[in-house]
Amino acid sequence: MKLSDLRPAPGSHKVERRVGRGHGSGRGKTAGRGTKGQKARTGGQIHRAFNGGQTRLSKRLPFVRGLGNSNAPFRKEYAIINVGDLEMFDAGTQVAPEQLVERHLMSPTEGRGLVKVLGDGEVDRALTVRAHKFSASARTKIEAAGGTVEIIPTKVYEKTKRRKDEKTKTPINQGTGE
Numbered sequence: 001m002k003l004s005d006l007r008p009a010p011g012s013h014k015v016e017r018r019v020g021r022g023h024g025s026g027r028g029k030t031a032g033r034g035t036k037g038q039k040a041r042t043g044g045q046i047h048r049a050f051n052g053g054q055t056r057l058s059k060r061l062p063f064v065r066g067l068g069n070s071n072a073p074f075r076k077e078y079a080i081i082n083v084g085d086l087e088m089f090d091a092g093t094q095v096a097p098e099q100l101v102e103r104h105l106m107s108p109t110e111g112r113g114l115v116k117v118l119g120d121g122e123v124d125r126a127l128t129v130r131a132h133k134f135s136a137s138a139r140t141k142i143e144a145a146g147g148t149v150e151i152i153p154t155k156v157y158e159k160t161k162r163r164k165d166e167k168t169k170t171p172i173n174q175g176t177g178e
């Protein structure tokens with residue numbers, strides 16, 4: 001084998017097409033940009049967040065200062081309940097967010113209804129505690145007292161898929177009621 005025998009793998013080296021070099025080249029004159037209009041001009045590409053004149057999403061969301069808050073409008077906030085707060089319930093009671101609101105341990109709007117149980121304090125009776133999250137210490141304290149821990153699943157929204165017409169395989173217009 002000699003150096004002159006070396007060749008790139010087939011398909012790995014694609015020749016760049018030169019545009020705007022005469023109509024005989026197949027990409028002359030308008031160079032694949034069509035005719036006139038903003039997209040035919042230099043630098044004429046629309047900003048990716050441009051929403052057709054409608055106020056873009058980044059402007060509609062509330063302005064939040066500081067680092068690490070870029071996700072603030074969508075951040076999950078939890079109402080915090082400590083294990084010591086569960087002492088007011090009788091043994092064998094099932095403790096859920098509804099019971100916590102009744103006993104004024106949390107407001108109905110606090111944490112958007114999500115509850116996290118932390119391990120501060122002690123519990124000496126068997127309770128069935130239902131919440132969205134538990135700290136490791138809270139879980140061990142509740143189970144050591146003979147109680148059980150149930151995690152309430154949070155809603156997970158699946159991505160919506162565009163419906164397609166079975167025959168033509170083209171997207172169906174969602175706005176026309178088809």
